Amino acid sequence: MKLTATINGVRRTLEVAPRALLIDALRDAGYTSVKRGCETGDCGACTVLVDGVPLASCVVFAGQVEGRVLTTVEGLGTPDRPHPLMEAMVDAGAVQCGFCTPGMILSAKALLDENPDPTAADVKDALDGHLCRCTGYVKQIEAVLDAAARLRTRAAAGGGAR
Amino acid sequence: MSDPRPFRTVGTSPRKVDALGMAAGAAAYVDDVAISGMLHAKFLWSPHAHARITRIDASRARALPGVVCVLTHHDVPRILHTTAGQGYPEPSPYDTLMLDSKVRYVGDRVAAVAAETRAIAEEALGLIDVEYEVLPPVLDMERAMDPGAPVIHDEPDARAVIPVPYEPQRNLAGHVDMQIGDPEKAFAAAPVQVDVTCHTHYGQHTPIEPHVTICWLDADNRLIIRTSTQVPFHVRRIVAQSCDIPVRRIRVIKPRIGGGFGVKQEVLEDLVAMLALKTGRPVKHEYTRAEEFVSSRTRHPSRVRVRLGLEADGKPVAIDLDVLTNTGAYGSHALTVACNCGSKTLPLYPCPNVGFRADSVYTNLPVGGAYRGYGATQAAFPMEVAMDIAAERLGVDPVELRRKIHIREGQGSDVFRALGEGKAGVVQKIGSCKLDECLDRGAVAIGWSEKRGRDRHSPKLVKLGVGMCALMQGSSIPEIDMGAASLKMNDDGSFNLLVGATDLGTGSDTVLAQIAAEALGVSLDHVIVYSSDTDLTPFDVGAYASSTTYLSGEAVRKAAVIVRGQVLQVAAEILGLPPGDVDQLRTEAGEVIAPDARRVTFAQVALRSLYDADQHQIASFASHISHASPPPFAAHFAEVEVDTETGFCRVVKYVAAVDCGTAINPKLAEGQTEGAVLNGISYALTEELLFDQAGRCRNPSFGHYKIFSTRDLPEMVTIHVPSYEPTGPYGAKSVSEISINGPLPAIANAIYDAIGVRLFQPPFTPERILAALKGVAPPSQPPSLKNGSR
Amino acid sequence: MKNLAEFQYPESVEAALALLAASPGEARPLAGGTSLVFAADPRTRVLVDLSRVGLRSITLAADGLHLGAMATARAVGRARAVADAGLAGLAEAAAACGSRLLQNQITVGGNVVGLYPWSDLPPVLLALGAVARLRSAAGAREMSVEDLVARHPRRQLKPGELMVEIVVPPAPRHGGSAFLTFGRTAVDYTLCDVAVALELGGDAIKAARVVVGGLRLFPGRLCAAESTLVGEQPVEAVFAAAAAAAMAEVQVANDFRASREYRRELCGVLVRRVLQVAAQRAAGRTA
Structure with a gap:
């Protein structure tokens, strides 16, 4: 069946099997930052923003995102123009194997969109669906708080210019 | 080498070289490439713990449209090998076939399918008709060597390939023993005696990326294996052996890897390779999470008894370690994990009389393998609980007891000499040890003196306690492991650093680049690292045994020193200096600087050597083996809160003070420690593979095998206490494994401080803690059958 | 669901009910999907996606707190109306529905009708004396959550029937x-x-x-x-x-x-x- 959605700002129509899961539809379409870690919604590596809300795409049918706006980490930034969350993750030393990183960045993005000045506890709550085996989470939490500060600074600077 | 401090790049924390690409979602991992015409493989797993395949008929599966190949034991070579990715000849027995007519655990391989889609491959599995003769299984490691126990490896040709004890007819996969002095005599005379037996349970590594492999034949009919491995060179050798093709026909590519922790030191690629060889098409195989839990590898469960005999002043006069480990259905790492139970604990406390015996037995349960800590996890637990008990009997503070008796710089241990990996060890003296400072700073950070013993006799329902332990590990396997590196110079004065060492997420590419940059006198961005590809990079044993920074790092340093010499030669020519004056040149920030302050850039050197005069490629190869395995040391401190009504134990704060020598990249080193600690904590409190009475795993999912998430995280404090290891690159030792060993004993000792009961059987679940508080028998043992009857 | 052939995206409850009625046994309602993705029912041919039918609101009225069946656990846990209604226990249960990721997907309807032993909302809804409102193309009815979970709720619903809302009676003054x-x-x-x-x-x-x-x-x-x-x-x-x-x-x-x-x-x-x-x-x- 045909599935039409806006993915990272581009309206795309994908051919998918009716029982296809969102993770497979996206990976097959080349969005390989969506990682497969468990297939049960427990690890968060496959997180995608659907209308801005982070969901585990391995427990979402592709058909459920018909007409929706999807964001994968490829849509947030590139190595040339990284999103502040990407830079903060790198600077904090939060990226070890990196397999959980895209998903965490997306959940963190949703958190910061909603709450630009979170506490460490807010960050822990927001990331509790993302399993990481390398880091012990310490540096990811630091990174999200740091990114929040960067984004606030940027917003303040932008506000001042206007 | 002389002490080169102060450093320029070493000891700083630049960005991890590959991190930004990963954070931006670069297609860097095994499964991020699509190869046209790729088939999808699925394996059929045994539903029985122990059975003979009396008939297997894949004709219905082969007839399914879209199925391209089905392999059973009839279709593949019968070549015994080990899946343990170890140096050749391996200390693990040759007891494994690509596919066999016998299955030895629930989750063992039965057959493989390659089909046009994953769904077709899955459907085809159900169409393979298998008849089994079910055999009685061995599910309790304590009964594995009983007379008359079912023999798991009754194939006549299962064998050890090095001269070590191996008796498969008794289900004995590995055995080691060692004695120094006369422990029994010393025990008899020792005024303080402690006797502790602890168990450890089945755990799984759970890298977030499961095992995934893509194999294809290139234009020259060579087999390309793109795989998530820690040991590309061992994969090449063992797949060649198992598929019966020459090593030269195989190229193994290790791209970015989504974590390993030892489980990717296992060579499981052979069957995917065979499917590609049989079909001539690209084949991908990806373990599901459930398969990863059961059919990859696990931590060897163990029962370890420690006996200590101490003088009245605390000095050990006798230590004896008696070990039984369960290697599961195959003997992967059976012997060497058992050896490490002794070699990574006993030298910590010098003692004139030491006994050590270990058996590793086969059972019909999932296969043990290499897992961060590698035996030290299993043995440090009882050792450090025993020390806690000893301190209490002696009436001394546990920190002070360790301080008094631990090994010191300049001291050797007969254990180093006596106990290697499958052979005798190597004589070595401790070249660096800052354990005292670890003890001091860790104690301050946890608030040891204020918090110790405060709730033991209080009427509170939720009690706090603190506990600690001391630890050691090693750095590489001495006189066995080898790492090599090559370095070549480019036009712009940058360098390609090619290493066989395997970055599996640890940051070793960055660390090795920092070492090269330090030795060359260039900035980090002028070192382009590539790891690893068996066609392109020099040999390295791979990422295990805490070896990469220490061993491969020294190979990199050597290679860089050679190249630097070549650079200086050319620079001297440019500067018109006589060859004898080369020694007076120094390098800094990509420039060669003469004593008279004249400067030549590395780019000038490169352009001259490549294009101008006496053209040659500035390049080098260097190899390194180590004659020592210098231990990192650590003192860990846990603060716990125990709910005496529910039995729930929460770690409130955890302090890891670690002496890893020079931390080449302190931030990455911290990351290693934090990750190891949290893995250790959740192994101590919740993680456990559970089995029913038929040997089936009950909880092969993240929903039921609980690893910690952000909301379970205690306050974590990491303290790296610098020392300078004279045999390591820029003073470095290892850091990656040691800290996974601390949480079991530190938390057990903290629970005792809180509530006055000792736990010897992890994980320390609420139910076990409550049972211990009530003084009733904790839930049944062994852990492999726990809850099986409920 | 090997025979799944299509998704339908009704934009009203009535349209959804009509679709369910049109293909009895073959059409199945889809709320969050966290459980349904694992379903193996070979009869299911059509999934009726409820994401456009509304039923997301959480409102406090004189007769109690109304929870739309498509309200997510996350929304319930944070809703002002839940706090205003003095139903702290309900907010606590909603916040316990798995990780944040799953809370974004789990719905009131799915958590109740797809009942598992570990479902977090049904116990608190039962304690609060909540009532489930059910609708089908044939009409509407009510059933207490207590009755609904006496057997598996999926077996309590008639073919083509949807749980559209939960009403939690007003908390007593004390x-x-x-x-x-x-x-x-x-x-x-x-x-x-x-x-x-x-x-x-x-x-x-x-x-x-x-x-x-x-x-x-x-x-x-x-x-x-x-x-x-x-x-x-x-x-x-x-x-x-x-x-x-x-x-x-x-x-x-x-x-x-x-x-x-x-x-x-x-x-x-x-x-x-x-x-x-x-x-x-x-x-x-x-x-």
Whole structure:
């Protein structure tokens, strides 16, 4: 069946099997930052923003995102123009194997969109669906708080210019 | 080498070289490439713990449209090998076939399918008709060597390939023993005696990326294996052996890897390779999470008894370690994990009389393998609980007891000499040890003196306690492991650093680049690292045994020193200096600087050597083996809160003070420690593979095998206490494994401080803690059958 | 669902009901999907995606708190209306529905109708005396959550019938509710959870509903514990007696993670603790 959605700002129509899961539809379409870690919604590596809300795409049918706006980490930034969350993750030393990183960045993005000045506890709550085996989470939490500060600074600077 | 401090790049924390690409979602991992015409493989797993395949008929599966190949034991070579990715000849027995007519655990391989889609491959599995003769299984490691126990490896040709004890007819996969002095005599005379037996349970590594492999034949009919491995060179050798093709026909590519922790030191690629060889098409195989839990590898469960005999002043006069480990259905790492139970604990406390015996037995349960800590996890637990008990009997503070008796710089241990990996060890003296400072700073950070013993006799329902332990590990396997590196110079004065060492997420590419940059006198961005590809990079044993920074790092340093010499030669020519004056040149920030302050850039050197005069490629190869395995040391401190009504134990704060020598990249080193600690904590409190009475795993999912998430995280404090290891690159030792060993004993000792009961059987679940508080028998043992009857 | 052929995206409840009625047995409603993705039912040919039919609102009215069936656990846990209604226990249960990622996807309807032993909302809805509103192309009806979870809710619904809303009656003026769950980690399938709704009258407990979940297939009221409470003062000794009664009456199924004996004991501890919290809340509302 045909599935039409806006993915990272581009309206795309994908051919998918009716029982296809969102993770497979996206990976097959080349969005390989969506990682497969468990297939049960427990690890968060496959997180995608659907209308801005982070969901585990391995427990979402592709058909459920018909007409929706999807964001994968490829849509947030590139190595040339990284999103502040990407830079903060790198600077904090939060990226070890990196397999959980895209998903965490997306959940963190949703958190910061909603709450630009979170506490460490807010960050822990927001990331509790993302399993990481390398880091012990310490540096990811630091990174999200740091990114929040960067984004606030940027917003303040932008506000001042206007 | 002389002490080169102060450093320029070493000891700083630049960005991890590959991190930004990963954070931006670069297609860097095994499964991020699509190869046209790729088939999808699925394996059929045994539903029985122990059975003979009396008939297997894949004709219905082969007839399914879209199925391209089905392999059973009839279709593949019968070549015994080990899946343990170890140096050749391996200390693990040759007891494994690509596919066999016998299955030895629930989750063992039965057959493989390659089909046009994953769904077709899955459907085809159900169409393979298998008849089994079910055999009685061995599910309790304590009964594995009983007379008359079912023999798991009754194939006549299962064998050890090095001269070590191996008796498969008794289900004995590995055995080691060692004695120094006369422990029994010393025990008899020792005024303080402690006797502790602890168990450890089945755990799984759970890298977030499961095992995934893509194999294809290139234009020259060579087999390309793109795989998530820690040991590309061992994969090449063992797949060649198992598929019966020459090593030269195989190229193994290790791209970015989504974590390993030892489980990717296992060579499981052979069957995917065979499917590609049989079909001539690209084949991908990806373990599901459930398969990863059961059919990859696990931590060897163990029962370890420690006996200590101490003088009245605390000095050990006798230590004896008696070990039984369960290697599961195959003997992967059976012997060497058992050896490490002794070699990574006993030298910590010098003692004139030491006994050590270990058996590793086969059972019909999932296969043990290499897992961060590698035996030290299993043995440090009882050792450090025993020390806690000893301190209490002696009436001394546990920190002070360790301080008094631990090994010191300049001291050797007969254990180093006596106990290697499958052979005798190597004589070595401790070249660096800052354990005292670890003890001091860790104690301050946890608030040891204020918090110790405060709730033991209080009427509170939720009690706090603190506990600690001391630890050691090693750095590489001495006189066995080898790492090599090559370095070549480019036009712009940058360098390609090619290493066989395997970055599996640890940051070793960055660390090795920092070492090269330090030795060359260039900035980090002028070192382009590539790891690893068996066609392109020099040999390295791979990422295990805490070896990469220490061993491969020294190979990199050597290679860089050679190249630097070549650079200086050319620079001297440019500067018109006589060859004898080369020694007076120094390098800094990509420039060669003469004593008279004249400067030549590395780019000038490169352009001259490549294009101008006496053209040659500035390049080098260097190899390194180590004659020592210098231990990192650590003192860990846990603060716990125990709910005496529910039995729930929460770690409130955890302090890891670690002496890893020079931390080449302190931030990455911290990351290693934090990750190891949290893995250790959740192994101590919740993680456990559970089995029913038929040997089936009950909880092969993240929903039921609980690893910690952000909301379970205690306050974590990491303290790296610098020392300078004279045999390591820029003073470095290892850091990656040691800290996974601390949480079991530190938390057990903290629970005792809180509530006055000792736990010897992890994980320390609420139910076990409550049972211990009530003084009733904790839930049944062994852990492999726990809850099986409920 | 190997025979799944299409998705339908109705934009109203009526349209959804018509689609379900049109393909009895073959059309299945799809809410969040976290469980349905694992369903293997070969009869299912059409999934009727409910994401466009509305039913997401969470509103406080005179007859109680209305939870749309498509409201997510995350929305319930954070809704102003839930706080305004004084239903702290409901917010606590919603926040316990798995990780944040899953809370974004789990719906009220899915959590109740797709009941599992570890579903977090049904116990508290039962304790609060909530009523489920069901609709089909043929008409509408109501059923108490207590009746709905007496068997599996999916078997209570008629073919083509949807649960469209849950109505939680207004909390009494001197009422308080609380929910406590116990897992091995912060995000875990519960080993036992207890939801309580108390009403105080004067200095005594006027009404009490105590519900336990996670111990067997369906959540259930602990009637002996409830009757221990009614008419007594909200004090520790009474709560302890209720906990003892709960432990005596509760039925515990096998669970490979922990023994029945342990989970029975755990139930007692949770009953006592959750009663303390609920009683404080009820007293606070009195004040």
